[in-house]
Amino acid sequence: MKTCAVCHQPLKPLHSFRFQEGSLCPECYRKASLFYKQTITDLSFDEVVANIVKAGQTPDGFEISEKIGPFLAVDRKHHQFAILKGGKFQEEFSTVHAYPADEIVDCQVKGDPAAEMSALSVQVKMKDHSDLSIDLAKKPIRTSSFAFRQSYHLARRMKDCLDKEKIANR
Ligand SMILES: [Zn+2]
Structure with missing residues (x-):
């Protein structure tokens, strides 16, 4: 055989x-x-x-409960999340790392919609003092642009989602 x-x-x-x-x-x-x-x-x-x-570098048994834009995937069943690097999920997923949701200390949107130009990211502080950054706009872009407003909305959604995970896993 x-x-x-x-x-x-x-x-x-x-x-x-x-x-x-x-x-x-x-x-x-x-x-x-x-x-x-x-x-x-x-x-x-x-x-x-x-x-x-x-x-094999894929986080083991990661099941996507929610995906926000091309940036964030959450696995509520196993209480973990993964930061994606843009593009299609499975391609990028072969090289991403999963983080335990109960180790989120703080999550903030970094960017100023009141300024004329602003960079935009979501900053996640973890228990082991590592800082994770989800970059939506690395260089400052015009805050009145559609791209900024759309990205800002996504950033808020990611913060809300991670905050919920943080509380749910306390
Ligand atoms: Zn085989």
């Missing part, structure tokens, strides 16, 4: 996925394709393994 080239479990006929030098089981394929974002048919064994290592 054919087995998965990576984890060596037996392959069922309709549940095996070919790469250049062999076949993978559904679970290894899920990771090797970086969560179905990359075709694996032309990948070598080394490339397959490299992708699986990369995918």
